Amino acid sequence: MKTKKTIIAIASGKGGTGKTFISTNLFNALQKSGRWVNLVDCDAEEPNDREFIAGEFHQSFDVTQKVPVIDESKCTYCGKCYEYCNYNAIFFLGEQRMIRVLEDQCHGCGACSVACEYDAITEKDDLLGTVASYKVQENSMLIEARMKVGVHSPVPVIKEAIKAANNADVVLLDSPPGTSCPFIQTVATADYVVLVTEPTPFGLSDLRQSVDTLHSMGKKCGVIVNRAGLGNDEVYHYLQKENIPLLMSVPFDKSIAMTYSNGKLVSNESTEWEHKFSQLFNIILQENGNSNN
Amino acid sequence: MEIAIISGKGGTGKSSISAAFATMQPNVMLADCDVDAANLYILFQPTHEKEEVFVSVYKAVIDKDSCTNCGLCIDYCRFDAIHNVDGEVLIDETACDGCKLCSRLCPSEAISMIPEDKSRMYSGTFRNGKMVYGRLSPGEENSGRLVDMVREEAKTIAKANQLDTIIIDGPPGIGCPVISTITGVNKVVIVTEPTLSGLHDLKRTIEVCSKFKLTTMVIINKFDLNADMAADIETYCNSLNIEVIAKLPFDKVVVDAMVNCKSILEFAPESEIAVLLKDAFIKIKNN
Numbered sequence: 004m005k006t007k008k009t010i011i012a013i014a015s016g017k018g019g020t021g022k023t024f025i026s027t028n029l030f031n032a033l034q035k036s037g038r039w040v041n042l043v044d045c046d047a048e049e050p051n052d053r054e055f056i057a058g059e060f061h062q063s064f065d066v067t068q069k070v071p072v073i074d075e076s077k078c079t080y081c082g083k084c085y086e087y088c089n090y091n092a093i094f095f096l097g098e099q100r101m102i103r104v105l106e107d108q109c110h111g112c113g114a115c116s117v118a119c120e121y122d123a124i125t126e127k128d129d130l131l132g133t134v135a136s137y138k139v140q141e142n143s144m145l146i147e148a149r150m151k152v153g154v155h156s157p158v159p160v161i162k163e164a165i166k167a168a169n170n171a172d173v174v175l176l177d178s179p180p181g182t183s184c185p186f187i188q189t190v191a192t193a194d195y196v197v198l199v200t201e202p203t204p205f206g207l208s209d210l211r212q213s214v215d216t217l218h219s220m221g222k223k224c225g226v227i228v229n230r231a232g233l234g235n236d237e238v239y240h241y242l243q244k245e246n247i248p249l250l251m252s253v254p255f256d257k258s259i260a261m262t263y264s265n266g267k268l269v270s271n272e273s274t275e276w277e278h279k280f281s282q283l284f285n286i287i288l289q290e291n292g293n294s295n296n
Numbered sequence: 297m298e299i300a301i302i303s304g305k306g307g308t309g310k311s312s313i314s315a316a317f318a319t320m321q322p323n324v325m326l327a328d329c330d331v332d333a334a335n336l337y338i339l340f341q342p343t344h345e346k347e348e349v350f351v352s353v354y355k356a357v358i359d360k361d362s363c364t365n366c367g368l369c370i371d372y373c374r375f376d377a378i379h380n381v382d383g384e385v386l387i388d389e390t391a392c393d394g395c396k397l398c399s400r401l402c403p404s405e406a407i408s409m410i411p412e413d414k415s416r417m418y419s420g421t422f423r424n425g426k427m428v429y430g431r432l433s434p435g436e437e438n439s440g441r442l443v444d445m446v447r448e449e450a451k452t453i454a455k456a457n458q459l460d461t462i463i464i465d466g467p468p469g470i471g472c473p474v475i476s477t478i479t480g481v482n483k484v485v486i487v488t489e490p491t492l493s494g495l496h497d498l499k500r501t502i503e504v505c506s507k508f509k510l511t512t513m514v515i516i517n518k519f520d521l522n523a524d525m526a527a528d529i530e531t532y533c534n535s536l537n538i539e540v541i542a543k544l545p546f547d548k549v550v551v552d553a554m555v556n557c558k559s560i561l562e563f564a565p566e567s568e569i570a571v572l573l574k575d576a577f578i579k580i581k582n583n
Contacts, residue, residue, distance in 0.1 A: 016333050018306010018468040023493065048469035049304050049500060051493040069374075089354075089396045112395030113374050152503050155440065155472035180306045180468055181332035184437040191390050203554055205311060205335040212333070216434035233551045257521065264522035266492035 008171070011287060012193035014178035014186060016209025020199045021229035021253065022046075024263055026177035027055040028270040032280035033173060034143040035270075041171040043164050045189045046179045047132060047148035047157035054266040056145045058137025066160045067128040068111030071104050077123035078102060084115035084124060107155065132160035134167055142171065157185050165192055173284075182216045190217065195291040196224040197250060202234035207241060214247065225290050227283075230255040248290055251283050298447075298462045298481040299580055300329075303488060304497030306468035309517040310487045311335050312550055314465035315559035316573045317580075319424050325459040326422065327450035328429035329443045329477045330467045331415075339557050342427040343420035350417055350445060352436040353394040354409035356387050362406035369398035369407065390435070412436055417445055419453060426453050440472035447476070470504045478505060483580055484512045485541070490519050490526035498529065502536065511583060513539050515576060518546040539583065542576035544569050 013026045023046070030042040030052075044052035071084070071093075080102060085095035092108035093115060095101070106129060116124045132150040139145055148164035150157040157179065165188075168174050176193060179185040190196050196217055200210040210226065217224045225248040228238060232255045242249050253259070262269050270277040301317065303310045315336060318326045328336045356377075365385050370378045377391035378398065387398075387407075399407040414433035419426070430446045432439050447464065454462050466477035478484050484505050488498045498514070505512045514533050519526035530540050545568060553563035561570050 017335075018303075018333070019489075020307055048471050049493075049497040051305075051496060054492045054496065087397070087400065089394060110393055110395060111374060112393060112397055113372070114395055114397040114400070117372065117397060117401070150471065152470060152500055153507060155475070156437070157469075157471055182434040183332045183432055183439055184435065185471075187390055187435045201307075203551055204338050204557070205554060208335055208338055209333045212434060219434070233548065235555050260521050264489075264491035264494075264525050 008174065009195070009288065009291065010174045010176065010193045012176040012178050012190045012196045013199060014190060014196055014213065015180060015199045016182055016213040017200065017206050018180035020201050020206060022177055022180070022199050023051050023055070024229070025197065025199050025227055026175055027052055028268055028276065028280050029283060030056065030175050031268050031270045032277050033284060034140045035277065036281060038173055039142045039171045040173040040175065041144045041146060041168040042175045042177065043168045044145070044147045044177050045161045045164060046177060047150040047160045047164070047185070048179065050147050050149050052145060052177055053137065053147055055268055056137070056139060058139040058145045061136040061138045061144065063133050063135035065133055066131045066163045068131055068159060069113060069126040070106050070109045070111060070129040071115045071124045072127050073102055073104060074123045074125065075102070077121050079121055083118040083120065087114040087118035089114065132157070134160065134164045136167065144168070158188050161185060161188050165189070182212050190220070190222060193222065195287055196222050197227060197287065198224050199227045199229055200238060201230045202228055202236070202238045204237070206234070207238050210238065211241070214245065223291065225250040225287065227251045227253065229253045250286050250290070251279070297460060297483070297581070298464060299483045299485065300464040300466050300478050300481045301485045301487060302466035302474060302477060302501065303468055303486060304470055304501035305488065305494050308487045308489045308494065309550065311465055312554060312560065313487055313515060313517070313573065314463055315339050316561045316570070317577055318463045319559040319561045320574065320577050321461070322424060323459050324425040325450050325454040325462040326425060326427045327446050327462060327464045328427070329446050329464050329473070331430035331432040331439050331442045331446065331473065332467055334429045334431050336427070336465055337429055339554065339559060340422040340427060341557070342422040344418050345420040346418065348417045349413050350415040350430065350442050351411045351413050352415050352432070352438045352442070354396070354411050355389055355392045355394055356396070356398050356407050357410045358385060358387055359406045359408065362404045364404050366403065369402055372397055372401055415442060417442065417449060419449055425459055426457060428453065439467070440476035443473050443476035470500050474504065478508060478510060481510065483583065484510045485515060485580060486512060487515045487517055488529060489517050490522040490529060492525065495525065495529050495532065499532070502538065513541045513580060513583060515542045515544065516540060517544050519543040520545045539579070541579040542572045544572055
């Protein structure tokens with residue numbers, strides 16, 4: 004049977020619920036079983052997957068955007084570029100004949116270049132971050148999106164990293180937290196979304212928001228409850244009521260926390276957990292198949 | 297005085313610690329700037345005295361009747377947001393960055409910019425003072441601007457009500473909303489945890505704070521889950537002259553407090569964590 008490529012995003016509204024824990028262990032269990040799987044660390048603001056996955060550096064490339072450079076010898080201070088810029092990235096005082104590009108604000112849309120009628124605007128590349136890939140097994144790769152410190156949005160770097168992962172049977176996307184733009188860009192390409200939560204009021208509140216967002220995007224999702232045993236039962240009632248599958252439950256266990264804190268994988272330390280993560284993948288495939296019916 | 301509580305890594309206990317600081321003394325101004333996942337309203341259930349619309353962005357929308365499918369907009373769009381699908385020009389709303397260039401250039405004037413106006417800012421009163429919080433509608437961006445709006449409102453309310461301490465609960469990460477949260481505050485407290493990820497994220501967060509030359513302190517939460525890693529974090533902080541103002545043990549009572557919609561100071565004022573946080577708060581004020 005020929006299997007089609009499956010893209011699975013691992014996400015959570017609340018930060019620190021265990022996205023990286025699930026992503027890295029799922030990846031590890033799959034690559035050990037001989038699957039061709041790529042893991043993309045899309046948490047470009049704070050990428051951490053590489054602490055858990057040893058890989059051989061393969062290649063990296065820079066992600067840049069175009070920012071304008073104004074040649075003041077050609078500029079007539081007409082102000083049209085200032086008017087076209089929707090991001091307040093051009094500081095302009097017409098009477099004082101003063102014009103500056105605020106590169107931190109620029110989104111690289113190119114509107115100012117189009118606006119300028121005097122050829123006074125050229126563009127240069129501005130570094131936003133890097134995408135690096137690491138070979139883990141014959142084919143399997145870890146691909147890391149890393150935003151440069153001080154850059155405002157991780158989205159362009161995330162987009163390029165996902166594109167770079169496009170050639171495997173299974174692609175896992177370790178998503179950034181939240182439900183705003185970086186999250187949307189990550190899950191938009193996924194066939195199935197795994198939401199990781201913890202059984203606390205904060206966890207549930209953020210889970211609801213993630214589920215609502217995914218449903219409005221027409222994405223199917225399932226939930227993993229991490230640190231089960233802490234908090235209360237509200238999350239289970241919610242899942243039942245909304246008819247959302249509980250894919251896996253990871254108990255709160257100091258030895259799991261210790262393994263994670265040292266940058267180690269529980270799926271390497273214990274065959275029981277390796278098996279559980281292989282099982283998790285089968286459950287996801289099943290749920291994803293069901294959702295297509 | 298504005299005190300921002302942030303953490304590079306999510307889920308380190310930032311909001312629980314912010315809640316504790318917000319109940320340390322009466323008459324506090326609390327600003328929840330984690331606009332992407334605002335949670336403190338769950339604990340404090342503030343009144344809604346004011347609600348304001350926040351327009352995050354204007355997105356391009358094509359009027360199909362006017363569009364001639366000439367494709368000029370496709371050539372100019374730098375966000376790969378416009379595509380010709382079976383002869384019809386369509387805009388991918390998710391990819392649109394709102395730069396307005398397509399709308400300006402369209403020869404048929406078929407593209408207009410529509411505001412995304414589902415995000416809100418709320419302000420009101422809670423049991424220990426005043427509170428402002430933002431809620432970014434899912435999928436929206438420019439949360440940094442919403443953070444700016446929340447902080448401005450907090451400052452205005454604090455001034456009007458003579459509240460001299462503003463506690464800001466910040467977002468995770470190091471991007472735009474974090475930069476908006478910490479710019480110009482008096483003190484930054486970074487909450488971290490004793491994991492390799494915690495340490496890596498802390499380094500990046502400190503790097504951002506040092507760019508803005510802020511007085512920065514660190515709290516290591518759940519330090520006893522890996523005391524060796526906690527020691528490494530402390531050594532790292534000391535090497536940069538950043539004070540570790542508290543090392544909090546792991547205690548289920550923190551989650552119990554949250555389940556009961558109370559801060560740890562309200563729920564278990566005599567607990568070890570509450571005592572350590574009281575001490576940390578004095579250090580923050582005096583540093």
